[in-house]
Amino acid sequence: MSKEEKKVNRRDFLFTATYTVGAVGLGAVIWPMIDQMNPDKAQKALATTEVDISQIEPGNSITVLWRGKPVFLKRRTPDEIAEARAVNMDDLPDPQRDEERVKEGKDEWLVMLGVCTHLGCVPLKDKGDYNGWFCPCHGSHYDVSGRIRKGPAPTNMEIPKFEFVDNNTIKIG
Amino acid sequence: MSDHEYQPKSKVGKWFNDRLPLLTLGAHLTDYPTPKNLNYWWTFGGILTFCLITQIITGIVLAMHYVAHADLAFGSVEHIMRNVNYGWLIRYIHSNGASMFFLAVYIHIFRSLFYGSYKSPREIIWILGLLIYLLMMAAAFLGYVLPWGQMSFWGATVITNLFSAIPLVGESITTWLWGAYSVDNPTLNRFFSLHYLFPFLILGLVVLHIWALHIPGNNNPVGIDIKKPSKDTVPFHPYITIKDAFALLMFMIIFAGFVFFSPNVLGHSDNYIPANPMVTPAHIVPEWYLLPFYAILRSVPDKLGGVILMFSAIFILFVLPWLDTSKVRSAVFRPIYRQFFWILVIDVLMLGYVGAMPAEGIYLVLARVGTVYYFLHFIVVLPVVGLLEKTDPVPMSISEPVMTGGAETSLARKINEKI
Numbered sequence: 001m002s003k004e005e006k007k008v009n010r011r012d013f014l015f016t017a018t019y020t021v022g023a024v025g026l027g028a029v030i031w032p033m034i035d036q037m038n039p040d041k042a043q044k045a046l047a048t049t050e051v052d053i054s055q056i057e058p059g060n061s062i063t064v065l066w067r068g069k070p071v072f073l074k075r076r077t078p079d080e081i082a083e084a085r086a087v088n089m090d091d092l093p094d095p096q097r098d099e100e101r102v103k104e105g106k107d108e109w110l111v112m113l114g115v116c117t118h119l120g121c122v123p124l125k126d127k128g129d130y131n132g133w134f135c136p137c138h139g140s141h142y143d144v145s146g147r148i149r150k151g152p153a154p155t156n157m158e159i160p161k162f163e164f165v166d167n168n169t170i171k172i173g
Numbered sequence: 174m175s176d177h178e179y180q181p182k183s184k185v186g187k188w189f190n191d192r193l194p195l196l197t198l199g200a201h202l203t204d205y206p207t208p209k210n211l212n213y214w215w216t217f218g219g220i221l222t223f224c225l226i227t228q229i230i231t232g233i234v235l236a237m238h239y240v241a242h243a244d245l246a247f248g249s250v251e252h253i254m255r256n257v258n259y260g261w262l263i264r265y266i267h268s269n270g271a272s273m274f275f276l277a278v279y280i281h282i283f284r285s286l287f288y289g290s291y292k293s294p295r296e297i298i299w300i301l302g303l304l305i306y307l308l309m310m311a312a313a314f315l316g317y318v319l320p321w322g323q324m325s326f327w328g329a330t331v332i333t334n335l336f337s338a339i340p341l342v343g344e345s346i347t348t349w350l351w352g353a354y355s356v357d358n359p360t361l362n363r364f365f366s367l368h369y370l371f372p373f374l375i376l377g378l379v380v381l382h383i384w385a386l387h388i389p390g391n392n393n394p395v396g397i398d399i400k401k402p403s404k405d406t407v408p409f410h411p412y413i414t415i416k417d418a419f420a421l422l423m424f425m426i427i428f429a430g431f432v433f434f435s436p437n438v439l440g441h442s443d444n445y446i447p448a449n450p451m452v453t454p455a456h457i458v459p460e461w462y463l464l465p466f467y468a469i470l471r472s473v474p475d476k477l478g479g480v481i482l483m484f485s486a487i488f489i490l491f492v493l494p495w496l497d498t499s500k501v502r503s504a505v506f507r508p509i510y511r512q513f514f515w516i517l518v519i520d521v522l523m524l525g526y527v528g529a530m531p532a533e534g535i536y537l538v539l540a541r542v543g544t545v546y547y548f549l550h551f552i553v554v555l556p557v558v559g560l561l562e563k564t565d566p567v568p569m570s571i572s573e574p575v576m577t578g579g580a581e582t583s584l585a586r587k588i589n590e591k592i
Contacts, residue, residue: 070451121331137331
């Protein structure tokens with residue numbers, strides 16, 4: 001190649017400019033094609049659920065559907081709370097104190113996504129080796145605070161965003 | 174190739190063929206020189222083509238009656254079963270057809286493993302075949318979700334959650350796959366769309382698979398390169414077509430046996446319960462053809478590790494042509510590899526069995542042993558055996574053992590020493 005050819009000439013500039021504009025244009029077309037698969041406005045509109053909890057006796061729990069997923073609302077007995085708080089942090093694969101999993105002053109109410117953090121099955125209540133939940137799909141054991149104790153699940157069952165609207169109503173989401 | 178000089182006899186044929194050489198293609202496919210010693214294990218290519226076309230035709234018909242909506246899907250499938258004329262037949266052919274498709278593809282894959290069909294110069298055929306197999310698994314999974322029964326719903330939940338194991342972006346990817354915050358109506362809708370698409374992608378890959386096959390020609394039970402055409406080959410039609418047709422008839426008898434006498438034996442009764450996002454069935458299992466991989470997934474007590482190992486079990490097959498160091502293709506002449514081949518077959522069957530059992534006690538132990546062996550076979554056994562094994566004498570040609578009364582002729586020995 002001669003020296004003149006190595007110089008940036010008009011044609012090189014046009015090539016680069018064309019590729020650049022082409023890439024931006026392609027990206028602008030591809031992104032809507034990808035993003036259309038994300039949750040739509042109707043799905044996002046279902047973001048909150050209000051639950052009446054006045055009928056739940058201590059020791060009992062209910063399951064409600066929030067964003068297509070089950071949410072466990074458990075009213076725990078003092079014994080269960082004590083049991084959850086007596087656990088040594090070193091025994092937990094995903095260490096988290098029970099106090100961090102409930103609202104302060106509402107210690108008896110455990111509100112969590114009833115979704116196994118392994119592959120998304122719904123764990124069964126009052127089963128497993130730790131007096132909590134047991135996932136039948138791949139054998140994860142959760143304790144009375146919904147924390148993973150044994151099995152393939154990597155983390156504790158998730159606590160969704162929720163608040164007490166009044167003493168008898170919880171708003172999830 | 175012999176058909177280069179092909180000329181259509183009629184004037185119209187010649188006129189057309191000059192513009193689009195479809196008749197030349199037809200002549201090539203008819204005359205295609207095929208090794209004359211192909212056994213019945215080689216008939217599964219044709220059987221698989223039949224399976225694909227059966228699935229496409231029955232699938233298009235089912236789509237005329239099916240409704241892809243979370244509230245209506247389950248009912249529409251029952252509507253097909255009870256109200257649509259012959260709907261039960263078409264759906265049972267389609268659902269059992271998936272199983273028959275996998276039965277045939279597993280035989281086809283193990284045929285390739287035994288006779289070394291994946292080796293040079295056929296690596297691209299092998300890789301295209303694996304891509305077809307991957308798409309088949311995806312299509313089967315998507316299709317299994319469509320009836321929107323309990324197994325559909327929870328199978329979809331578990332499989333899509335595999336992606337949540339990916340660090341950092343996993344959660345966003347699963348939400349993106351779902352189009353919701355759980356498996357829901359948007360998920361069903363897109364699964365239907367993709368389930369309709371994939372068979373046609375498979376069809377395209379099948380064309381490439383056969384194209385790539387027709388470059389070197391078929392491997393054969395002796396596994397040697399042959400001259401084409403020669404006394405070692407026969408034209409594809411009528412010699413191979415008639416053999417394929419006979420095997421296909423036998424296959425269809427088994428197929429019909431399932432469809433008419435035990436159409437649900439390969440399915441799971443829980444899928445006749447409508448999907449319920451509040452309750453997971455006590456014992457969820459995938460369809461039988463995915464069980465070995467499911468066993469590998471469950472054998473690892475770590476979420477990400479299990480997912481990585483499961484996908485590795487499939488992707489390791491892509492480098493198989495370069496892991497096998499033996500110059501001899503066919504296991505007929507490989508006394509050591511032959512034994513390991515059968516151990517692998519037993520290992521995969523065992524993984525399939527424990528994949529259907531609960532992941533605890535002895536089953537978990539067996540799953541772990543089976544998983545370790547599966548990878549050992551490809552990573553250690555194949556390269557090492559290929560280097561150390563003393564292979565049996567390979568004949569010069571397909572005809573030679575027939576003409577001289579046995580593979581072990583002095584001539585063959587000489588050739589073998591060179592190898």
